[in-house]
Amino acid sequence: MADMSTGKRSAGSVPVIELRHVDKHFGDLHVLRDINLSVSRGEVVVVIGPSGSGKSTMCRTINRLETIDSGEILIEGEPLPQEGRELVRMRAELGMVFQQFNLFSHMTILDNVTLGPREVLGVSKDEAEKRAMELLSRVGVAEQAHKVPAQLSGGQQQRAAIARSLAMRPKAMMFDEPTSALDPEMINEVLDVMVELARGGMTMVVVTHEMSFARRVADRVVFMADGAIVEEGSPDEFFDRPRTQRAREFLDSIKGH
């Protein structure tokens, strides 16, 4: 049932993210079944699938917000540490953007963006703020820098959250349904930022329901159902010529959106 091709990979280079035979259960529920995925430098992998298919869980295992039962996760060829300082260091190198933004509600937007660089990377206050303002301008929320998250719209909050991740200069970024909590008119402002990131060469794993984004930006689409990767391929292949019945059913079900 599964097509396990590992996608494009430039010869000789180590994948930035690699999952090998990853399995996970929530009690009796088998949420990840023998997941194999490898993401090369600069590659944009879009993960789609029906809800409950395990795509968010997979995304969250990559920086160990979820533990796994068996298998291996490698970051630039090194096994993801289980805990302790090593894990903390590895997390700092992977960006994560959440569905609910998760900005720190007691801090200004500027402080949200400078916290990681100052606390984790030891960057000076001035330098961290200078870089934060550059990033906030890049995502279009520089005027909101001195407000607290609750004073911003959802779209602005999510763009600020992307800036917060970028401030750590991550090797790769994971997006866990970044537009699912947004009002329709705000989705594009967030997707635009992500498109620009992708064009800039960022390695990205994006869990999303935005098919137009997948078509436009993805190097590879991974389709998951019932905890397994059912099919993967280029966006054109996947959307125009899905090979599995499961994928065809899913694509039919979302047509007309």
Added chain:
Amino acid sequence: MGFSELLSTYGEKYLQGLLATWSMTAVSFVFVMVLAVLVTVARVSPYRPLRVVGDLYVQVFRNIPGVALLIIIAYALPELRIVLDWRTCVIVTTILLGSAFGSENFMSGINTIGVGQIEAARSLGLSFTQIIGKIVIPQALRTTVLPMTNLLIAVMLTTALGSQVPLNPQELTGVVSYINTRETGGILTFLISALCYVGTAFLISFAGNRLDKRVRILR
């Protein structure tokens, strides 16, 4: 004995009592807050033994009557060659009781912090200590100003335990006992102390409300 006579004879005694109550309350509350934070951090730490100790601390000191705890500290500890002066006994009792309740307040403040914010902090590579110091404690403190205001009032009222031991100077309730063993002031003697408590509590809650409005986190 009338109101004016009481005040003219014992006015200074009441004033000393009020000041003693205030100073014991202030000293106690500083330690209550520090201990409440430490105990709560233990209760949410990743280390099970620390969590157990923290929970046990709260269960023990939240569930002992103040007088019983004072008796243990003042009369049982000397058996173990730990002899504290009377004022310290009262303050330690108040701190132990208050910090257990303070930790419960603080816990409820921590529970208002979305798990997503903690996950975001972990994703940035912040350590447990950094997450506690930069995200959890500041937010928990700012959302629990009003319960902590109540706690400060409760701490003040708990210092009335001082009337059970020979303090010098006596605090407000001790002053009442002192006067009532000498005069027939009756309820009036107590009323003056009560007014001091109520007046102080009023000031505390006024300040607490102001502070809450200033630091409350927009959500």
